Amino acid sequence: MRGAVFVGEGEIEVRDLADPRAENPDDVVISVAANGICGSDLRALTTPPQMIYETGVVIGHEFVGVVTEVGSGVTETEVGQRVTAVPNINCQTCWYCRSGNVNLCENFVHIGSMRNGGAAGYVVVPERLVVPVPDSLSDKMATLVEPLxxxxxxxxxxxxxxxxxxxxxxxxxxxxxxxxxxxxxxxxxxxxxxxxxxxxxxxxxxxxxxxxxxxxxxxxxxxxxxxxxxxxxxxxxxxxxxxxxxxxxxxxxxxxxxxxxxxxxxxxxxxxxxxxxxxxxxVYIGKGTFPLAVDLLDQNRIGFDRLLTHSFDLEDSTSAIEAARTGEAVKAVIVPS
Ligand SMILES: [Zn+2]
Ligand SMILES: [Zn+2]
Missing domain, CATH: 3.40.50.720 (NAD(P)-binding Rossmann-like Domain)
Incomplete structure (x- = not known):
């Protein structure tokens, strides 16, 4: 697959990468249909960086796609299903996770900054973070689930x-x-x-x-x-x-x-x-708010679709980031070809 990799020094590079497989029992492999560029991606790409992303990681945490493979322990999610995901893998065991404050987990692994994200052909997420997307919600609209x-x-x-x-x-x-x-x-x-x-x-x-x-x-x-x-x-x-x-x-x-x-x-x-x-x-990331975000976008009573001003091919990821940075775009979306 191809993927937009953060290479440090404020740069990304679209590279050839191995197609990921479901290696853990709870892995869900998603063929990415669209991935939104977030303000935090822009922050990581300033010099000096205003947010820390690990180098060598595929960016992107606002993705949607179709499930192509599931691990042996996956029970609810099926191949062929359209999904997005909560892009922050919480540990489920620290004091914050146990007390219901899952957005304050002590041991977060963030998808798209600490491990490979959605600006690529495929992304892998644990099943418990998968969020089903209704057919009535388009791929581009579904990239707004995470920010909303x-x-x-x-x-x-x-x-x-x-x-x-x-x-x-x-x-x-x-x-x-x-x-x-x-x-x-x-x-x-x-x-x-x-x-x-x-x-x-x-x-x-x-x-x-x-x-x-x-x-x-x-x-x-x-x-x-x-x-x-x-x-x-x-x-x-x-x-x-x-x-x-x-x-x-x-x-x-x-x-x-x-x-x-x-x-x-x-x-x-x-x-x-x-x-x-x-x-x-x-206010830090979402907290039990993904289902409501899906419902609100699906109802689209407020014109959310108008925010999706720009769309770029994955190969053109740098242009997508530039359009977001300059303010030319409100929301720029990357689409793997
Ligand atoms: Zn975001
Ligand atoms: Zn935790």
Whole structure:
């Protein structure tokens, strides 16, 4: 098979690799139909890297495909079935796994950064992480299951109420998904996005008030629509805007920290958080949210399909990453030929 391998120094290379087989009893081999490029892939490809991926690993954790082989111990999953998967292999035995906080596992093996992922002809996952995809959900739409599952972990912890005001920082696929879910739940949404293409799409999708932070004072826009108080909730989907996210919420407001950048540090007033009794929530990957993500995408009442702006052949993986990096694409998908 061919696969897009992270070779270090901010580079990937599409290489010939051995076709993987079901070596463990619980292995499920999936012939990949599509794989989404994630913000974290872009973070791993900066110099210095803003996220650590192991070199020599096939990238990709937002994949969908058809099962072509199963191990001897696989009981529910069948050859020919269309599936996606939770791309984070938890250990099931550490304190966090045992206490139901499976997204905080101490011994995670992440598919697409620690072992081979979905930007390839085939990917192998343990059966317990397989998520069936209904026939009514297209391959490309199914690549949004993982990112949406992560977003739903955040929106659930925000416990939004209709009529509340939310400011979403960043209009990439994750920012748009946040805006869609918050808006769908009845919130008044403000999206801050400097990229023209993404801002345009957010406007077309009527996701809320779209603000260019390079041209307008986002805080002023937020205060204008909230009688000067500030938003009930802010969400930093970029991973380095915590100071801004804190400044945009009202007293007692919630700040969701979602975007990941290992190099980012915050410059903010700690006493401001105390005086105003703010709630800061870190949101890390999905947590029991995959089934709901599948259902929401399958219903497609919010126009999720519009986020899938670009599609590239696997051989063109570098272009896919470039399109995502420049903001030309909202969600770029790689399709193995
Ligand atoms: Zn992702
Ligand atoms: Zn664990």
């Amino acid at each position: 599952a992560c977003v739903l972990n955040g929106t659930r912890s925000a416990a939004i109420h209709p009529g509340e005001t939310v400011v979403v920082l960043g209009g990439g696929a994750i920012g748009m998904l946040y805006a869609m879910i918050f808006g769908g739940a009845g919130a008044q949404v403000i999206i801050s996005e400097p990229g023209e293409k993404r801002a345009e799409l957010a406007k077309e999708l009527e996701l809320g008030t779209v603000v260019n932070p390079l041209e307008q004072d986002v805080g002023e826009v937020v205060r204008d629509v909230t009688d000067g108080r500030g938003a009930d909730i802010s969400a930093d989907t970029v991973g380095m805007l915590l100071g801004d996210a804190v400044s945009y919420v009202r007293k007692g407001g919630k700040v969701l920290m979602f975007g990941l950048n290992d190099l980012a540090r915050a410059d903010l007033s700690i006493s401001d958080i105390v005086y105003r009794e703010l709630h800061l929530h870190g």
